[in-house]
Amino acid sequence: MEISQAHARELEKQQQRKEALRVACGTAFAGCSSLFFEAGCGHGHWLTSYAEAHPEQVCVGIDLIALRVRKALAKKDKRGLKNLHFFKAELGEFLEVLPEGLRLDSSILLFPDPWPKARHHRRRMVQHTLLDVLARRTLPGGHFYFRTDDRAYFDWTIEHLEENAYWEIDPSHPWPHERETYFQGLMDAYDSVVARKVETN
Numbered sequence: 001m002e003i004s005q006a007h008a009r010e011l012e013k014q015q016q017r018k019e020a021l022r023v024a025c026g027t028a029f030a031g032c033s034s035l036f037f038e039a040g041c042g043h044g045h046w047l048t049s050y051a052e053a054h055p056e057q058v059c060v061g062i063d064l065i066a067l068r069v070r071k072a073l074a075k076k077d078k079r080g081l082k083n084l085h086f087f088k089a090e091l092g093e094f095l096e097v098l099p100e101g102l103r104l105d106s107s108i109l110l111f112p113d114p115w116p117k118a119r120h121h122r123r124r125m126v127q128h129t130l131l132d133v134l135a136r137r138t139l140p141g142g143h144f145y146f147r148t149d150d151r152a153y154f155d156w157t158i159e160h161l162e163e164n165a166y167w168e169i170d171p172s173h174p175w176p177h178e179r180e181t182y183f184q185g186l187m188d189a190y191d192s193v194v195a196r197k198v199e200t201n
């Protein structure tokens with residue numbers, strides 16, 4: 001099948017972007033075996049506070065918006081946190097280039113864009129493909145933490161977790177850390193869910 005020149009250029013740019021990210025991850029995570037991961041970290045408030053409280057853990061946050069990642073990096077630098085990394089990256093691309101041997105301790109998604117219209121639901125970050133990839137990369141005993149102000153997105157996430165063979169909702173597991181995010185500060189109310197990776201023999 002022939003692809004247009006514009007499409008071919010876009011694919012090439014994507015390849016270059018992924019290669020640069022692969023090299024950056026290889027350098028940042030050399031000698032490291034597992035990470036605490038935040039997808040869509042925004043301005044980095046939550047993960048900076050978490051990393052400061054858990055110096056023994058290596059933490060990584062990613063976001064699509066460069067300005068937000070710069071603000072997150074400024075927080076990390078101000079506190080001199082060596083165990084914290086932020087990258088401007090798209091979620092799927094990041095998980096694709098993350099060094100294969102590297103595992104996730106746990107992952108968190110805080111106030112992701114809700115995409116309320118049905119025709120946009122496929123843009124939501126929570127999808128079975130994401131839950132499958134996260135489960136494959138997560139260490140035994142690892143968790144997936146999710147919080148949103150959007151009730152429909154909360155229900156969607158519960159449904160996906162209930163349907164997914166690799167995760168089970170773990171209501172008694174504590175929330176890992178409390179620090180208001182930028183978007184949390186704008187919301188009156190929110191819901192949280194914690195899921196544990198299912199052990200397979």
Ligand SMILES: C[S@@+](CC[C@H](N)C(=O)[O-])C[C@H]1O[C@@H](n2cnc3c(N)ncnc32)[C@H](O)[C@@H]1O
Nearest residue numbers: 040041042063064065090091110111181182183
């Ligand atoms: C509503 S904001 C929430 C930011 C932060 N978690 C908070 O609570 O303040 C959602 C964030 O997810 C990021 N985002 C959306 N889709 C993404 C994707 N596919 N990969 C990485 N980041 C993404 C957006 O750029 C945005 O900063």
